[in-house]
Structures are given as C-alpha cells and as structure tokens.
Amino acid sequence: MTRASAPNAAVAQWFEQKSWKILPFQAEVWQNMAQGRSGLLHATTGAGKTLAVGLGALQALPRNDGLTLLWITPMRALAADTALALSAAFTQLHALEPSAPLWSVAMRTGDTSAKDRASQSRNPPTVLITTPESLSLMLSQPHAHQALGRLGGIVVDEWHELLGNKRGVQVQLALARLSQWNPALLIWGMSATIGNLDEAKRILLGSQRNHAGILVSAQIKKTIVVDTLIPEVAERFPWAGHLGLTMLPQVIAEIEASANSLIFTNTRAQSEIWYHNLLHARPDWAGLIAVHHGSLANESRQWVEQGLKTGALKAVICTSSLDLGVDFLPVERVLQIGSPKGVARLLQRAGRSGHAPGRASRITLVPSHTLELVESAALQMAIARGQVEGKTSPKAPLDVLVQHLVTIGLGGGFTPDELRSEISHTAAYENLSDEEWQFCLDFVRRGGATLRAYPDFRRCAPDKSGVWRVTDRDLAMRHRQNIGTITSDSSIMVQFGPAPLGAKLGTVEESFIARLKPGDRFWFAGRLVSLVQVRDMTAYVRKAKGTQASVPRRGGGRMPLSTTLANAMVEQLELAANGIFTTPELRAAKPMLDLQLERSALPTPGTLLVETLATREGWHLFIYPFAGRNVHLGLASLLSWRAAKITSGTFSLAINDYGFEILSAAPRDWAAEISQLLDIEMPDTLPDQVRLSVNATELARRRFRDIARVSGLVQSSYAGTRKSSRQIQASSGLYFDVFAKYDPENGLLVQAQNELLYEELDMDLIATTLNDMNLKRLNLIALERCSPLAFPLLVERLRETLTNESLKERVERMAAALEKDDQPKAALS
Amino acid sequence: MSSLVSRYCHHDLVLLPERALWDPATASLFVADVHLGKAATFRALGQPVPGGTTSENLGRLTRLLQQTQPENLIFLGDLFHARQAYTRELMAQFTAWRQDHASIRMILVRGNHDIRAGNRSETLDLEHANEPLHHGRIIARHYPDENVSTHPLHITLAGHVHPTISLKGTGRQKLRLPCFVVCQNQIILPAFGEFTGGANVALQRNQIALAVVDGHMMKVMP
Known part of the structure; x- marks a missing residue:
C-alpha cells in the first residue's frame, strides 16, 4: 500500500496548507475508493465534490502509462473548469510531496481539434475530461480497446442531468463496455438532489459489479427560502405567451439592491429578451450585466463566468447553463423568471446563493403570469414537506442501441452473444427482449426485419470469423459525424458574415435556424441580428436595425410541470376556493381567482x-x-x-x-x-x-x-x-x-x-x-x-x-x- | 377519377389527381419527378428504406396508361434518382414494365438527377432529350422557366420543385397537399414518385394551385 499512502499523506498536508478542513464526505469517498468500491456522491455544486472524487482516484488508482481516469461531464463548458481545478490540485500536491504522482489532465470535447486529439492518442494524459458523445466517439475508434482497456476509474459528473435521457443511456452503454474490459473499474457518479438517489446509483453502476456500491451524501442541512416578487397588479387573465416583462421595474430594483445576482430563465429566447430589456431600461448597466446560455461561443461564456467569479458583473441572465458548474462562487441574489416546473430544479438553483455555513439559500420567483403566483405558493409548500421529484432511465431505446452497434462495429467489432450479455447489465436494456435485440441486429445488417424488403443494404455485417464490423469508410465518417447529435438537436454555428467574416457568436439548434428565412431577425448573444444565409453548418448573420425580432419565439419552456408541483397547486386552489388567502402569493392572485369563481x-x-x-x-x-x-x-x-x-x-x-x-x-x-x-x-x-x-x-x-x-x-x-x-x-x-x-x-x-x-x-x-x-x-x-x-x-x-x-x-x-x-x-x- | 379539364392557350389539357397531366391533342401523358430507385440508392449507401416503392410507382404508372391509352409518355425529368438506382433488380423491373408497354413512345426530358445518374437510354428503350423539348404546342422542361414564353399558343410544362400547398380552415385546422402550380403559360406538375417529399410554394399573384385531395382536385387562389 506504499503507493496509496504517499498521496494520502500529501493530501492531508495540502489541505492543511490551504487551511481547509477535510469534510467527512470527502474522507468517506476516499476510503471507499481506496477499498475499490464504486458509488454515487450526492453533493451540491461548490461543496468540494470535485476534490472528493478527483483526489480519491489519485489515492486509489495506481498510475499506468496510459489513460487512468476518465471524467464525463454533460456540458463542454464544464470541462474547462474541471480541468483547471484538477490540474491545480495535482500540481500543487506534487510540488508539496514529490512522491505523490503528478497526474496530467487534458480535455476532449467537440471543440478539441483533430491535431490535439491525435496527440492525445499518441501521448495519453492520465486524466481525460470528456462528454458522453466524445466517449462514444472514442469507442468507435479501431484501437478503442487498447486506448481505454486499462482505464482504472471513470467519474460521471452531474449524473442527475444525464440519467433521465438518451445521453445517459449512451453513458450506461459505454460504462458496460469499459467494465467488460476492466471488471475492477471504479465508477463514481455525482448528483444533485433528486427524489430517488438509490435508483440513480443502481442505474449508474449497472449489474456487472459484485457489490451494490455506496451512496455518500455531502448534504449539509440547509435552510432554503423561497419567496415571490409580487406584481403590483396581477392580471385577471393569465397568459402563458408573455414573458413577465411587466415585472421589469421590480427586477431592476432587486438587482440594484444586491452586489451580484443570477437571473434564471427557462429558455434561451427568454434570457435574451430579458437581457435586452434590462439594458434598454438601464443603459448605464452596459458591461455590468451579461447573458449566459449553452449556445454562446466559448469565449463569451468564459468571459461571463470569469466576470461572475471576480465580481465584475452585477447580474447574469442565464438558462439551465448555470445550473451546473464546478468552481462557482455563490451570488447574493437568485431570481427565477417564470415557473421552474419542478421542486428539484428550484432547489438546485436556490443553491446558487448563500453558500456560507449557516446562511440560508434564497431564491425569489418572478411570476410571468398570474397562475405562477399560485405555483410559487405550491412550491413553498412542497419544499416544506420535503417532496422532490425522482428521475429514471429511458427503457430500451432502440435508436441508441442501433447507434451503439455501429459504434462498436467500428471500434473493433463485436460478436452478438457477447455484446448482448454486456448490454444486459445496463438498467436501460436489462429487459430488452429477444425480438428487440434481433431487430437491432437486422437493422444494422439488412436495414430491416426482412431480408427481402431491403435489398442491396449494407452497414454492419459479420466477417468470416463471425465478428460484426463496419468496413465502409463513408459510412464510418457519417456515423462519427452523427454520434454527437444525440444531444437532442444538432447545432449550427452563428457567425457574422459571410463577407466580411466576423466574430463567432455561438451555436444554435438546427431546428431553430431551419424555420428562418434570410432577412429574419432574432436575438442572439444580446444582439439583434438578421439571417444572411446558411452554409456548411454555419448561419451567417449581420447586425439588424430596429428593436423587434421578427421570429416568433417558442412559447415558454417545454418542460412539463412535475406531478409533485401540480398536486401542490391544486391544494392551493382549494384554499382559494374556500376563501383562504393567507399567503401573499394567493392574495396577489385573488382578482384572477375571483374572476374564475365568478365565471x-x-x-x-x-x-x-x-x-x-x-x-x-x-x-x-x-x-x-x-x-x-x-x-x-x-x-x-x-x-x-x-x-x-x-x-x-x-x-x-x-x-x-x-x-x-x-x-x-x-x-x-x-x-x-x-x-x-x-x-x-x-x-x-x-x-x-x-x-x-x-x-x-x-x-x-x-x-x-x-x-x-x-x-x-x-x-x-x-x-x-x-x-x-x-x-x-x-x-x-x-x-x-x-x-x-x-x-x-x-x-x-x-x-x-x-x-x-x-x-x-x-x-x-x-x-x-x-x-x-x-x-x-x-x-x-x-x-x-x-x-x-x-x-x-x-x-x-x-x-x-x-x-x-x-x-x-x-x-x-x-x-x-x-x-x-x-x-x-x-x-x- | 375526378379530373380537371382546363383550357390553356387555346389548348385543352386534363390535370389528373393521379399527379399527371394528359394532353388529348397529342395523346400524350406527362409525369414529373418519379425518382425511381431513390430507396435503392439510400440502401446502397447504408440508409435503410424498405423496398416496394418501385413496384408502387410502376403500378401507378401502369394504371394511368390503361386509363388514358396514350401514344406518348413524357417524363419531365428526374426519372431515376442516382447512379446507385440502376440496380440489377430495378433494371429488370423497369425493362419488364417497358416491354409491357412497348407500343408507347417514351421520352425523358433530362433533369438534374438523370444527368448525374448517367445515360442508360438504350438499355431502357427511352428517348432522351434536353430541355426544352417542343412537343406540339407544348414546351416540356424539367426546371420551370422563369421567363416563360408568352406566346399565345405555347404552354410550358415543368417539374423539379415537387410543389405542395398548405391550407388553413376554421377550428385552427391545417393541411398540406401536393399540387399543380398553374399560371398563364406554365404548369408545374407535382412529383409523381413515392418517397419524394415536397416543398411548400408561395403562390405569385398570377398563379393558382390545384391541390390533389384523395382523387379529387381543388383550386386554391393566392
């Protein structure tokens, strides 16, 4: 155990030097990892979870010459922060105690150039931070087994974000493959609060392991305060199309009163509109407020995140893009525009404020229509009762499996029996039927269930030794291009141009651009732009005059209201029906509720x-x-x-x-x-x-x-x-x-x-x-x-x-x- | 069959809800954009599309030939989808079908897809022509003519755009239908083929659309 003890001592020393205390959950994670146990860490952002798992791996895993630890993050934007945090820790530890191994850290995402990827393959880092899509791409390389076979551990950050969707299934399949190659592989996930953490752990670990894994909780009991900005006049007709801009003066007053604020919205369009309107009302805030969403170009996003860290920005209007984040200082004030649609999401966003021990996390809801006042009252009730939604894995999605078969067909090939047994360890495919499995095999081999129906089809087929492979180069290229699109929608670049070529503004879903005609105006990255043309995955735009977008925006978030929240709402409505208006929210909604009762x-x-x-x-x-x-x-x-x-x-x-x-x-x-x-x-x-x-x-x-x-x-x-x-x-x-x-x-x-x-x-x-x-x-x-x-x-x-x-x-x-x-x-x- | 007989440029033409056009004066049947072998092309390149579309296309053509008994069948371009469309199976199917209708003269006005696919006219017993093809008073093309002839006696027939039109009704209802786009001197035909898709057209002031609805024709004004 000499190998593990050197870093152990160094870690303790390093914490002391930083005058940090080793938190009980961190010690618990380290101990479990050292004993070769996998598990799920339940912790909020900013609680020290990155060091818990990162240093745990350093202490537990022997270094080999190749890739040792893979770190999966759902968002490219998070990769950079994680890389910085980890490599700073590893470097400082090594400086302090030279016997502690110096682990190198690199990133591999959709942004990584072909040159960097090639150099990573030749000269692998110890830790590679990547996304589910990039991991699938790595599995599609012919030398995948050689490159990933000796992996000692894998960390899945923000598992709650992946668990319920097909990207999470992609991760489950990749984990099953990696565990097949190394049965001792350590798997650790990290998740924010959801209602079914044990289930989340089971889905992450699959059934390949001989133990159920450990659930470690870093939750420090925290008071959460939810309140509402009450509109002066609540409209009697709640109209979901409109974005709550009547609350602008009150939101401005809140921003003014705090050193720094985060303003969460549900959609990108909504964040752009609020940013634009805030700036319009307070031109003196130019440079002090910013917009942040997943579609922005990397540089602008980093600029915003930096501004938040240094305190240079007074307010940031954001989407779920800031739900996640590693090294993130708490802000003084958190506002939520419109419904958060569920309790879990509200809790996570509330957690962005008041990290200091003993201080409450506070989030203030800004209703965008009158019924959201009732929703707000319902949210408070649900939180008081401790009701939080759960998330579960999709059941046997065949499209993801078809994609996986081609991926593995490219990445060294497979034999059906072995692969079938491998994937049956994932929660998503544990109940896959023989017919469904046969369909997937037939689909990649013949295009469909019957040989007759799909003549001349070729994609993936067994070679002489019975190993299924993809041999066509064009197909391989198309497939690799396509892997990234599981994200729900392929994205295309938005850039000023084409002549003169200007700055890249970010990316936007293809389906959004597809609805536009040249000349249509829309808000993007805080600017009103008009579409010039779309060519080669790039939407060229130029600055537009005027203040009105010509593109109808999508109404509200498409996320459904959770059952937990909906039930709480009906209880609130009953209070109103019985004439009980004790909360400020219900009192404010009274004119609307009265009219409903009248008509x-x-x-x-x-x-x-x-x-x-x-x-x-x-x-x-x-x-x-x-x-x-x-x-x-x-x-x-x-x-x-x-x-x-x-x-x-x-x-x-x-x-x-x-x-x-x-x-x-x-x-x-x-x-x-x-x-x-x-x-x-x-x-x-x-x-x-x-x-x-x-x-x-x-x-x-x-x-x-x-x-x-x-x-x-x-x-x-x-x-x-x-x-x-x-x-x-x-x-x-x-x-x-x-x-x-x-x-x-x-x-x-x-x-x-x-x-x-x-x-x-x-x-x-x-x-x-x-x-x-x-x-x-x-x-x-x-x-x-x-x-x-x-x-x-x-x-x-x-x-x-x-x-x-x-x-x-x-x-x-x-x-x-x-x-x-x-x-x-x-x-x- | 409820077809529509209209007089264009002193010329009676019959617009058929089977997505074809009949010219009694020259006993000619016109169809556009059949895209034979599109599904086979997809399959050859590793995209699964079920078989059966070719039989369906040829079957529908046969029924039309039986109904109209033409002397000429003129394809307004894009008869074949791509080079990969010329599979052995499809060539055999097409040749057999061609022999069944050996007495009919068949002319292909070459479209962009035919040009890329390459010429097989001899094996397939088809006459090839470049646009514009003058056929009686009709000018047959693949690409619609933007500066269409205003000669009082000439009418241009074209394909290529696969036109469709969207309709709105009360109760917030919407429908999208394939259509003919008709103006003074030009008629754009809907795509004939299965598995071809379409694009909504914005009607100009001088154009009307004749939408195809379950074997009926319906006039739509801009």
Whole structure:
C-alpha cells in the first residue's frame, strides 16, 4: 500500500496548507475508493465534490502509462473548469510531496481539434475530461480497446442531468463496455438532489459489479427560502405567451439592491429578451450585466463566468447553463423568471446563493403570469414537506442501441452473444427482449426485419470469423459525424458574415435556424441580428436595425410541470376556493381567482373542473386535470378520439400544464358526451385506445424525428457537404411515411410509438390521472364568457389535430366554412 | 377519377389527381419527378428504406396508361434518382414494365438527377432529350422557366420543385397537399414518385394551385 499512502499523506498536508478542513464526505469517498468500491456522491455544486472524487482516484488508482481516469461531464463548458481545478490540485500536491504522482489532465470535447486529439492518442494524459458523445466517439475508434482497456476509474459528473435521457443511456452503454474490459473499474457518479438517489446509483453502476456500491451524501442541512416578487397588479387573465416583462421595474430594483445576482430563465429566447430589456431600461448597466446560455461561443461564456467569479458583473441572465458548474462562487441574489416546473430544479438553483455555513439559500420567483403566483405558493409548500421529484432511465431505446452497434462495429467489432450479455447489465436494456435485440441486429445488417424488403443494404455485417464490423469508410465518417447529435438537436454555428467574416457568436439548434428565412431577425448573444444565409453548418448573420425580432419565439419552456408541483397547486386552489388567502402569493392572485369563481369554478383535489364554450371558432371543451402538459396531450388525444367515435369529426387540441382544450369546428354537445369521454370501464384496453388515438394525430410522426436522427437515418441537413451524402437526404417525416406504408412493423416505428406512449405522454400516469378524474366530482360549467383558466388555452397557437375524417371531407368542410365567411380562398372545383 | 379539364392557350389539357397531366391533342401523358430507385440508392449507401416503392410507382404508372391509352409518355425529368438506382433488380423491373408497354413512345426530358445518374437510354428503350423539348404546342422542361414564353399558343410544362400547398380552415385546422402550380403559360406538375417529399410554394399573384385531395382536385387562389 506504499503507493496509496504517499498521496494520502500529501493530501492531508495540502489541505492543511490551504487551511481547509477535510469534510467527512470527502474522507468517506476516499476510503471507499481506496477499498475499490464504486458509488454515487450526492453533493451540491461548490461543496468540494470535485476534490472528493478527483483526489480519491489519485489515492486509489495506481498510475499506468496510459489513460487512468476518465471524467464525463454533460456540458463542454464544464470541462474547462474541471480541468483547471484538477490540474491545480495535482500540481500543487506534487510540488508539496514529490512522491505523490503528478497526474496530467487534458480535455476532449467537440471543440478539441483533430491535431490535439491525435496527440492525445499518441501521448495519453492520465486524466481525460470528456462528454458522453466524445466517449462514444472514442469507442468507435479501431484501437478503442487498447486506448481505454486499462482505464482504472471513470467519474460521471452531474449524473442527475444525464440519467433521465438518451445521453445517459449512451453513458450506461459505454460504462458496460469499459467494465467488460476492466471488471475492477471504479465508477463514481455525482448528483444533485433528486427524489430517488438509490435508483440513480443502481442505474449508474449497472449489474456487472459484485457489490451494490455506496451512496455518500455531502448534504449539509440547509435552510432554503423561497419567496415571490409580487406584481403590483396581477392580471385577471393569465397568459402563458408573455414573458413577465411587466415585472421589469421590480427586477431592476432587486438587482440594484444586491452586489451580484443570477437571473434564471427557462429558455434561451427568454434570457435574451430579458437581457435586452434590462439594458434598454438601464443603459448605464452596459458591461455590468451579461447573458449566459449553452449556445454562446466559448469565449463569451468564459468571459461571463470569469466576470461572475471576480465580481465584475452585477447580474447574469442565464438558462439551465448555470445550473451546473464546478468552481462557482455563490451570488447574493437568485431570481427565477417564470415557473421552474419542478421542486428539484428550484432547489438546485436556490443553491446558487448563500453558500456560507449557516446562511440560508434564497431564491425569489418572478411570476410571468398570474397562475405562477399560485405555483410559487405550491412550491413553498412542497419544499416544506420535503417532496422532490425522482428521475429514471429511458427503457430500451432502440435508436441508441442501433447507434451503439455501429459504434462498436467500428471500434473493433463485436460478436452478438457477447455484446448482448454486456448490454444486459445496463438498467436501460436489462429487459430488452429477444425480438428487440434481433431487430437491432437486422437493422444494422439488412436495414430491416426482412431480408427481402431491403435489398442491396449494407452497414454492419459479420466477417468470416463471425465478428460484426463496419468496413465502409463513408459510412464510418457519417456515423462519427452523427454520434454527437444525440444531444437532442444538432447545432449550427452563428457567425457574422459571410463577407466580411466576423466574430463567432455561438451555436444554435438546427431546428431553430431551419424555420428562418434570410432577412429574419432574432436575438442572439444580446444582439439583434438578421439571417444572411446558411452554409456548411454555419448561419451567417449581420447586425439588424430596429428593436423587434421578427421570429416568433417558442412559447415558454417545454418542460412539463412535475406531478409533485401540480398536486401542490391544486391544494392551493382549494384554499382559494374556500376563501383562504393567507399567503401573499394567493392574495396577489385573488382578482384572477375571483374572476374564475365568478365565471366558472376552481379545480380542487375533490372536483374535476370541465368548461364548455361556443365561439366563432367552434365548440370548445376545457378540462383541468393539473397533470402536466405531457399527460394532458395524451388525455386530449384519447378524449377527442373517443369523441370522434361518437360522431366523426376533426379536432384541434391545445394543452398547457394545467389543462387542455378540445375544439371542434362542427357543432358538438360536449356536456352530453363528457361522461362517455371520461369512461374507465375497460382499463385493460386503455393503452390500445391511447395508441389508436395518437395514431390519429401527427404525434408519433414528430416523435420519430429524434429517433431518425439518433439511429442515423437522417443527417444534419447542413452537414452534407460531400456529394455522396447529398443524394440520400430525406426528412424524418418522409422516412416515417415510407416505413409506415412499406414496413409497418419496423422496430424504430414501434419505438417512436412506445416512447410517445410511455415516456413523453407517460401512459401509466395517463391511466392514473384518468382514474383520479373519475373519482372526483364532475363540475361541469357552460361558460358564457371565457374564464381565466380557459383563456391561455383559447389563444394557444401550437396545436395538435386529431381526425377520423377523410382528407376530402375535411377539405370540403374547410372550404364550406371559408365560403360562409365570405372569403372564398379555397373552393372545390 | 375526378379530373380537371382546363383550357390553356387555346389548348385543352386534363390535370389528373393521379399527379399527371394528359394532353388529348397529342395523346400524350406527362409525369414529373418519379425518382425511381431513390430507396435503392439510400440502401446502397447504408440508409435503410424498405423496398416496394418501385413496384408502387410502376403500378401507378401502369394504371394511368390503361386509363388514358396514350401514344406518348413524357417524363419531365428526374426519372431515376442516382447512379446507385440502376440496380440489377430495378433494371429488370423497369425493362419488364417497358416491354409491357412497348407500343408507347417514351421520352425523358433530362433533369438534374438523370444527368448525374448517367445515360442508360438504350438499355431502357427511352428517348432522351434536353430541355426544352417542343412537343406540339407544348414546351416540356424539367426546371420551370422563369421567363416563360408568352406566346399565345405555347404552354410550358415543368417539374423539379415537387410543389405542395398548405391550407388553413376554421377550428385552427391545417393541411398540406401536393399540387399543380398553374399560371398563364406554365404548369408545374407535382412529383409523381413515392418517397419524394415536397416543398411548400408561395403562390405569385398570377398563379393558382390545384391541390390533389384523395382523387379529387381543388383550386386554391393566392
């Protein structure tokens, strides 16, 4: 044990020199790592978790000449901070005690140049900090086993950010591979507070290890204060489209009163708009406030982070990009604009303030519409009761597995039996069926389940010795380009240009740019720019005149309200219904709640509010289950599908976190149909009914977009600079249609449907919610005028359509309706 | 079949909801952008697309030939998707189909995809022509003509853009349909092929769209 004892002594000495105390959780992590145990560290940012795991590895792992420790971080921006923190610690330790090994630290992310990557392969660092995508890329290299086989440990930072999504599944698969190569591999994850840490640990470690791993908690009991900026006049109609800018003067006053503040928003667009408006109101703050989001160019992001550290910046308006971060000083004031959508996220953001021992963390909510006042009261109640949401792994996503098969086919090849047993150790694929596995093998070999259906197809196939490999160079290149796109959307560069070529501003999702036409104006990095052209993965822009963006922004965050929070909200509404307005939030929302009571009623834990309304647009049905937008989407599809069974028709659906609307253009007696729509007589057939109902919408077709990208069906459309890939570009919609028509059993189509049913819409929650709705007393109200709860649904522009009519019937009715309006834009010939 | 007979430049033309155009005067059938072998091209390059689209395309063409009994079948470009489209299977399928309709003269006005794919006209028994092809009073092209002839007796037919049009109705409903784009002297045909996709067109003031709906045609004004 001489090897381990030298660093041990040095570490203690180093802490002493720094006049730091070794925290109990750090000692606990070191001890467990030294004994070869893996585990999960539950700690907040800034608590010393990087040193806990980093120095633990230094003390536990013998150094070899190759790569010893791999450090996975969900965000490129974090890699730099981590690298700095670790290499400073290693250097200083070595200076203090020369017998402590000097570990070298390097980074490898999408930003790393080909030259640097090559030099890393020739001359590997001891510690490599990388992202899940870059790790997959490393696994796709022919010499992957040689390069990574002797790895002693792997650290997954911010595991709570990865755990619930497909990037996390990518990590699970990589971990299974690395553990196969080295069964003694140490795996340590770090996670912020979530409701199911034990489950998070199980998913991280997989079932390959012979022990369950350790859960170490660094949580120091901390008081969290949540309060609300109460608007002077709360509008009586809560409108989700608008971004709370009426609160600008109050937010300015808060910023003014504190040395430094963080202002969290839910979307990039929202952060840009707030930044712009703050600067407009306070031009003297130029240079003192900044905007920070994941799309910004590295330099600007670093400038902002530096400004926060040195205290040069008075306020930073940010998105979830600053939820994470290693070396981050606490700020005095944290504001949250709009709903944080869940308790866990609120806690994490609150943790950005008041790190000093004994000081409370405080976060102040800035409601962007009146119902968020109620949400704020609900959040406080949930925190007081200690209710926090959990996260779990996606179940057997075939697109990620298909991608992994090609990755491994490139990275040295695989034999099906061995790989099957390897991946069965991951939580994501522990219940993978034989049929699903066979589909994935067939898919990469033949394109689909039947040999006949996909002639001439080649991607990955067994060689003479039975090892499956990818041999085509073009395919290999396309696949490696594609690996990064699992992030949910491929991103393209935003830069001034093309002539004269100017500064790079950052990156933005391709789907956003795809909706723009040249000349469209949008806010980016605090500037109003207009699109010139898109070429070679770059969107060239120039400065735009004026103060108005011409691009409609996406309404609010798309994150659904958590059940925990939604239930707490309904309890708050019941208080209001009983005339109890004790909190400042409810008092401020009183005019709106009173109007709701005057025109309709309030939903409570015991009643289900259903409203009907006839307008020029048609016959509306509003239902408020308070189950979050995803469940509402499923319920809206199901109920309108049932309505279409009663009398066929076409329905337009609008949803938000509180309820949903079904709109029929043709006359409809919703009140007479409602009990039939809500029926739960045959719960067994419910999944089938929901399946059928979503098939009548475009939902599965849209869900297929991500799956098509991850499984490598569609390439990022601006990437195709090579001629060979240009002629094989098709939209995911076109793929969906051709699969649906010619290969309806295709596993990826089935996956699209299952993801839709069980992850996006959450079938189990739909069933529970429908059941709950039936247990409640139905409060059916025929509105004479729109109620405050109905209003945001009524004006929602993003809508789904469900129909069981033929195209011709629909067009005929559209035409008839247009003629009635005396605007004969369309007429049948 | 509910088709639309219209008079353009003193010329009766029949716009078929099967996404084709019939000229009774010359007994000619026109189709654009069939993109045969597109799926096969994808497969050859490692992108899985199920088979069956070629049989479907040729089957739909056969039904049209039976309905209209033409003397000429004129492809307005992009009959084949790419070089990789010329697989043995597809060549065999096409040749058999060509022999079934040996009496019909078939002309391909070459489009951008045909040019890249290379010429197989002899094996396939197709006449090749570069645009513009003058056929009676019709000028057949692949690319729509931006400075279209205003000759009172000439009408230009073109493909290439795969036009579609979006409709809006009450109750916030929306639909997207393939269409013919018609102006005084030019008609742009919708793409005929399966697995081809389309692009929404913005109608100019002098243009109307004729959308294809379940075997019917519907007029849409800008």
